Amino acid sequence: MTEIARPFTDVFPPVAAALAEGRPVVALESTIVTHGMPFPQNARMAARVEAIIREEGAVPATIAVVDGRLKVGLSDAELEALAQAGGAMKLSRADLAFAIAEGRTGGTTVAATMIAAAAAGIGVFATGGIGGVHKGAETSFDISADLDELARTPVIVVCAGAKAILDIEKTLEVLETRGVPVVGYGTDVMPAFWSSRSPFAAPLRLDSAAAIARFQKTRAALGVTGGMLVANPVPAAAEIPEAEMAGHIQTAQREAVDRRVTGKAVTPFLLARILELTGGRSLETNIALVENNARLAARIAAALA
Ligand code: PSU
Ligand code: MN
Numbered sequence: 001m002t003e004i005a006r007p008f009t010d011v012f013p014p015v016a017a018a019l020a021e022g023r024p025v026v027a028l029e030s031t032i033v034t035h036g037m038p039f040p041q042n043a044r045m046a047a048r049v050e051a052i053i054r055e056e057g058a059v060p061a062t063i064a065v066v067d068g069r070l071k072v073g074l075s076d077a078e079l080e081a082l083a084q085a086g087g088a089m090k091l092s093r094a095d096l097a098f099a100i101a102e103g104r105t106g107g108t109t110v111a112a113t114m115i116a117a118a119a120a121g122i123g124v125f126a127t128g129g130i131g132g133v134h135k136g137a138e139t140s141f142d143i144s145a146d147l148d149e150l151a152r153t154p155v156i157v158v159c160a161g162a163k164a165i166l167d168i169e170k171t172l173e174v175l176e177t178r179g180v181p182v183v184g185y186g187t188d189v190m191p192a193f194w195s196s197r198s199p200f201a202a203p204l205r206l207d208s209a210a211a212i213a214r215f216q217k218t219r220a221a222l223g224v225t226g227g228m229l230v231a232n233p234v235p236a237a238a239e240i241p242e243a244e245m246a247g248h249i250q251t252a253q254r255e256a257v258d259r260r261v262t263g264k265a266v267t268p269f270l271l272a273r274i275l276e277l278t279g280g281r282s283l284e285t286n287i288a289l290v291e292n293n294a295r296l297a298a299r300i301a302a303a304l305a
Contacts, residue, residue, distance in 0.1 A: 012073025
């Protein structure tokens, strides 16, 4: 952990030991736990994802703010408690420090998790989907802080693409403008979270964890700062075809506009409605793709170590 962040940070001992010895560590976000999935599935998912990372020989570090402490790695009991915490904040770059200063508890988004991971010296992070440019952003201006964070903070983020609740094409355009490499893992097309394919090309393609590690090391050597987005398609057995999701997404979207849901409430609202509209099926897919991303992230971390 950077010296100045140390007084309010708790690095979980197994994470601290792995970092000190140069062994692979994978960061995990916690907004997916506090706002992305209901209890108890969120708790089960979080524990299973950590287990997968350990199976792959890496150490998981779930990042969160608990009672004002920035946690880099949680014990099983702390993770279970966070999964049931009422009133947790959803923390991004704007309010990560607020929660720490005010002694609050919150899940960290992709942006806030990247900040904490980089400060702790963790270079790889697994999640489900990133935030991006929302549909209708031309009037709402709703563009996730995740995209700016990817541009500035040197962490590899492994995701299953951008959700179809976002405008994938505009999300890719913003990432290109901000100089963020988007790498399709073993695919030429951008995956779309619940579906393995979107109508859009993946800007770059790599087929191994070693190649991804080499690319990031080369960027660093050239002084090219910032993160990288790895888009890992959901396993075929778990996917829901895009056409099937389109109607549900449209319904949830319309409700969000009608109810004037804005700001950071938008993504959790859409996720919860889509879960209801698919009768829980979207959640199964969500869990499968996070597990798949955790496995790849552990292999990238091993290749970087
Ligand atoms: N996408 C998901 N599940 C999630 C999120 C995104 O499939 O839980 C969360 C992530 O933490 C992401 C955040 O960083 O939502 C983006 O929120 P916003 O759009 O408000 O920036
Ligand atoms: Mn937003």
